Amino acid sequence: MQHFDGNLLAGPLAEVFAFDPTTARARCNGCGAVAELATALVYRSGAGSVARCRGCGAVLLSLVEGDGRRFVNFTGTGAIEITTAGRDDA
Amino acid sequence: MSEVQQLQAAPRTAWHVAEVTETRRETPTAARISLDVVGWPGNLAGQHLDVRLTAPDGYTATRSYSIASSGDGERVVLAVDRLPDGEVSPFLVDELRAGDRLEVHGPLGAFFVWRPPASGAVGRPVQLIAGGSGVVPLVAIARAHADAGDATPFRLLYSVRTPDDVFFAAELEAARRGPAPLEVEFVYTRSAPDGSGGPVGRITRERLAAAVIGADAAPIVYVCGSTGFVERVAAWLIELGHDQAAIRTERYGGT
CATH class of the missing domain: 2.40.30.10 (Translation factors)
Structure with a gap:
């Protein structure tokens, strides 16, 4: 099955979060690697998308849509690290 | 603020x-x-x-x-x-x-984006690498660089089947001739323009190494193309000493 990458999640996740999470750094529960969600490998089907760790292939999150509902499951994601604006002032 | x-x-x-x-x-x-x-x-x-x-x-x-x-x-x-x-x-x-x-x-998207550096500053050099229609966001970046008159050195390496398949050829040529520094190099995978003399065929690690800004200059590298193209090029860039954190990739699927 062909794959894409996490840039593709910006649209569906923008309807869930108040910010674009594709630049958030997610920790893989499989191997501990930390990387921007945009760099994850994304597999897509009619039902939704699955993002896998670029390092070990473990599932980071799944997105399922249909029937007027959307399920977001951060199955294999530990902490996500979000760079907040205005750090220089902190 | x-x-x-x-x-x-x-x-x-x-x-x-x-x-x-x-x-x-x-x-x-x-x-x-x-x-x-x-x-x-x-x-x-x-x-x-x-x-x-x-x-x-x-x-x-x-x-x-x-x-x-x-x-x-x-x-x-x-x-x-x-x-x-x-x-x-x-x-x-x-x-x-x-x-x-x-x-x-x-x-x-907030990952595969480029912002011009603050007024007049020269940022880290930027290397753009496109496979086929993957050039589209890189055209936006090259034109934004040109429109800003930004002094950051830019290079575009564009892998494309034939000269007829080049997207935004006139716009890229205008950006190349503009005041913002931009070099453009094509890799033709099926046929090259008459008299160009360059090799025809898929990009190789050697061709990539010769064409891109070297790792010693610490460029930010944007790679966009089919999934296979992006993964080959990104792996070679890391072998060539580029920092993984400085490589931004966008895959559009395909083979």
Whole structure:
């Protein structure tokens, strides 16, 4: 099955979060690697998308849509690290 | 203060109705589509949008397309290549006409974007690497660089089947001739222009090494193309000593 990458999640996740999470750094529960969600490998089907760790292939999150509902499951994601604006002032 | 500036720098995402103002042939297999999007907040160079088509029976198909334009205003330019077995792209390339309306969601993406450095500063050099229609967001970046008169050194390496398949050839040439430093090199995979003399064929690690800004200059590298192209090139870049954190990739699938 062909794959894409996490840039593709910006649209569906923008309807869930108040910010674009594709630049958030997610920790893989499989191997501990930390990387921007945009760099994850994304597999897509009619039902939704699955993002896998670029390092070990473990599932980071799944997105399922249909029937007027959307399920977001951060199955294999530990902490996500979000760079907040205005750090220089902190 | 910087908090406010950064928040303003990322235009707000929403669904919009876009009206097609012009569609024309970009290459033998691709169309350039100009949209007028009421309420569009502008977009950063490198961002994309999602297009949603709805069939009369309610079936919907959504696909992501890179934006070839950037900056303020409600005019958005796409360039879409026809995938032979695609569900959406054949319609966009062959059927769409001026006056048609599309549902678009955007602007999207904060990872594969480029912002000009603050007034007059010279940023880290930028290497753009495109495979086929993956050049579209890189055209937006190269044009934003040119429009800003930015002094940062830029290079574009563009792998393309034949000279007829080059997207935005005139715009790239204008950007190359402009005051902002931009070098453009093509890798032709099927046939080269007469008299160019260069090798024809898929990009190799050696060709890549010779063409891109060296790792010692610590460039930021943007790679966009088919999944296979992006993964080959990104792996070679790391072998050549480039910092993985400085390589930004966008894969559009395919082989």
